[in-house]
Amino acid sequence: MKLADYFPFPKFRKHQRKVLAGVIRALIDGKVVIIRAPTGFGKSPVALAVLNFFGNGFYTTTQILLQEQLERDFPNDLQLIKGKDNYICENDNGLTCGCGVCKMVSKFKCNVKCPYDFNKEKALLHPNVLMNLAYFIKASKQFAFPPNRESNFFQREVLIVDECHNIPNILTGQVEFSVRTNESFNNVSYAIQQDRTDDILKYIKDACVLLGNEIDIVFNQISIADDPARKEMLNRKLIKLDRRHEKVKEFIKEYEFKPSGWVFDISTSKSRYSKSEKLDVFIIGKPVYVAKYAHRFLWNRAKKIVLMSASIINPEQFLKEIGLADREYELFDVESTFPVENRPIIYEPIGNMKYKFEKESIPKIGNRIAEICTEFPNERIIIHCISYDRAEALASYNKSRRKILQDRQDRTGSYDKWQKSKNGIFYSINMTEGLDLIDDKCRVQILPKVPYAPSKDKVVAKRLENKEWVWYYNQALSTIIQAYGRAVRSKKDWAVFIILDSEFSALNRGHGKKMPNYVKESIVEKRLSFAKELKRWL
Numbered sequence: 001m002k003l004a005d006y007f008p009f010p011k012f013r014k015h016q017r018k019v020l021a022g023v024i025r026a027l028i029d030g031k032v033v034i035i036r037a038p039t040g041f042g043k044s045p046v047a048l049a050v051l052n053f054f055g056n057g058f059y060t061t062t063q064i065l066l067q068e069q070l071e072r073d074f075p076n077d078l079q080l081i082k083g084k085d086n087y088i089c090e091n092d093n094g095l096t097c098g099c100g101v102c103k104m105v106s107k108f109k110c111n112v113k114c115p116y117d118f119n120k121e122k123a124l125l126h127p128n129v130l131m132n133l134a135y136f137i138k139a140s141k142q143f144a145f146p147p148n149r150e151s152n153f154f155q156r157e158v159l160i161v162d163e164c165h166n167i168p169n170i171l172t173g174q175v176e177f178s179v180r181t182n183e184s185f186n187n188v189s190y191a192i193q194q195d196r197t198d199d200i201l202k203y204i205k206d207a208c209v210l211l212g213n214e215i216d217i218v219f220n221q222i223s224i225a226d227d228p229a230r231k232e233m234l235n236r237k238l239i240k241l242d243r244r245h246e247k248v249k250e251f252i253k254e255y256e257f258k259p260s261g262w263v264f265d266i267s268t269s270k271s272r273y274s275k276s277e278k279l280d281v282f283i284i285g286k287p288v289y290v291a292k293y294a295h296r297f298l299w300n301r302a303k304k305i306v307l308m309s310a311s312i313i314n315p316e317q318f319l320k321e322i323g324l325a326d327r328e329y330e331l332f333d334v335e336s337t338f339p340v341e342n343r344p345i346i347y348e349p350i351g352n353m354k355y356k357f358e359k360e361s362i363p364k365i366g367n368r369i370a371e372i373c374t375e376f377p378n379e380r381i382i383i384h385c386i387s388y389d390r391a392e393a394l395a396s397y398n399k400s401r402r403k404i405l406q407d408r409q410d411r412t413g414s415y416d417k418w419q420k421s422k423n424g425i426f427y428s429i430n431m432t433e434g435l436d437l438i439d440d441k442c443r444v445q446i447l448p449k450v451p452y453a454p455s456k457d458k459v460v461a462k463r464l465e466n467k468e469w470v471w472y473y474n475q476a477l478s479t480i481i482q483a484y485g486r487a488v489r490s491k492k493d494w495a496v497f498i499i500l501d502s503e504f505s506a507l508n509r510g511h512g513k514k515m516p517n518y519v520k521e522s523i524v525e526k527r528l529s530f531a532k533e534l535k536r537w538l
Contacts, residue, residue: 006052008077013042019332020046024053026330027158027304034164034315035308037334038518039485043308044070047160048077048128050306056127057158057302060136062166063434067132079126080119083135087115095228099235124153133161133170140297159302163433165309165478167322171290171297172459177247178267178284181207185281188266197259201252204283208248215241251285261288263458288462291323299323311481313474313514321471336518342494345484345522349502353449362390365448365500366397372446372498373400373425379443380418381425384432384483386451391427394448400425432483442487443495450503451479473511481519497522 023033037043051057061067071080084098090112097116123129139153183203191199218238225231263286268279312318315331350368351361385391388408395403403425407414418426453460453475487495
């Protein structure tokens with residue numbers, strides 16, 4: 001068969017045939033493949049052609065929107081399987097399959113076809129399975145935990161991980177935990193501050209017993225619940241408690257064997273178990289590194305690995321991060337097919353947003369944002385603010401009625417309000433990924449602060465203590481590239497991306513050389529008259 005016979009479309013786009021041939025050759029040679037490609041390349045059909053060539057595999061993604069798009073674009077080539085909570089149980093008053101009666105009653109025999117099991121059987125029989133990465137990891141836990149309903153997705157030829165830069169965060173989310181303890185806040189806080197690992201482990205063991213008792217109580221409440229709504233609420237609560245219990249038990253087993261590699265924190269919340277003003281105390285545990293979990297949950301599931309993302313900065317450092325440092329790899333760096341003049345990154349240093357300079361810089365940057373918005377009176381604008389406090393501070397200098405602040409309680413609602421507006425100015429938080437801001441959905445993106453990971457975070461602080469500055473800077477660059485890629489989604493599309501933080505200069509000078517070429521060629525380091533540029537674009 002010819003290479004084109006494995007491709008899902010009649011014609012290749014620019015670069016696709018060459019990349020596909022190279023990827024297949026590299027995989028045959030036993031290499032890990034990294035495809036670093038911008039919007040417009042069309043990496044999904046290339047990935048599907050790879051699966052078709054080798055006969056079977058897993059296609060995983062970290063974003064629900066991308067998963068839904070792939071299902072629409074390739075309904076016959078990929079079989080989608082979702083988690084149980086995405087299917088409605090037909091045997092239990094509209095509950096999801098994740099909290100139906102079969103989850104509560106031992107050896108329950110269902111008299112209807114379970115929608116989840118039906119779709120899972122279709123996926124098991126299909127050569128190419130589409131699922132999100134968190135589900136894939138859960139299916140992999142058969143090697144670490146007792147078998148579960150997802151555990152018979154055995155090894156296949158190829159594993160595709162789309163948006164692979166999210167692997168460390170997804171793995172962290174699978175093993176980190178938060179558990180309530182009866183120990184006093186002062187005792188737990190002191191043990192964490194003094195790094196008294198024996199005391200910390202004891203408190204977590206006691207909390208694990210407490211959590212087990214809470215599970216028994218909820219289980220008994222379910223058995224006597226008559227109201228369907230209350231029963232569903234209790235079922236969902238039980239599932240969450242079960243998942244937390246499994247995480248804590250697995251942590252205890254690991255930490256007893258090797259008491260290192262974790263950081264701990266403490267939090268409080270109003271007690272759910274007392275009418276007094278007493279606060280519940282929670283111990284939070286996070287792994288510093290996730291490479292060992294990647295081996296257990298990802299890489300033993302397929303013979304060949306393809307990683308895809310537009311924002312991998314340093315391949316060697318990234319592969320070390322995800323447990324593949326010992327593997328030979330090949331990077332396929334794809335150029336953008338969109339005109340560079342349609343996607344400029346305008347670096348205009350207005351102020352330094354480092355913590356010690358931020359107070360004096362916010363008025364300058366806030367006012368400059370307001371000026372830029374007046375130069376784009378008819379366009380939608382998004383400002384990537386990183387934190388709610390910073391968003392409110394910057395927005396206070398913009399008196400325009402067009403401005404919309406992201407709601408802390410309703411992220412989706414405030415985003416929808418912005419998109420329904422004619423020319424809204426959206427002060428957003430953590431919306432650097434997953435948005436498709438094509439054409440008039442957004443013409444201007446503004447980055448007021450370089451998005452460094454917060455040094456107060458215990459994991460970040462530990463890694464900086466270990467002198468991992470390359471990792472730290474690469475994280476910031478990756479986030480910038482992801483934000484940049486939200487707009488300009490076709491050859492005829494255009495948008496400007498404006499960086500106002502002078503910290504970008506040092507970051508770009510020290511680490512920008514490893515950024516993709518399509519990003520480097522877009523950077524313009526001067527102040528422009530946007531009104532004049534608009535006339536040229538339009």
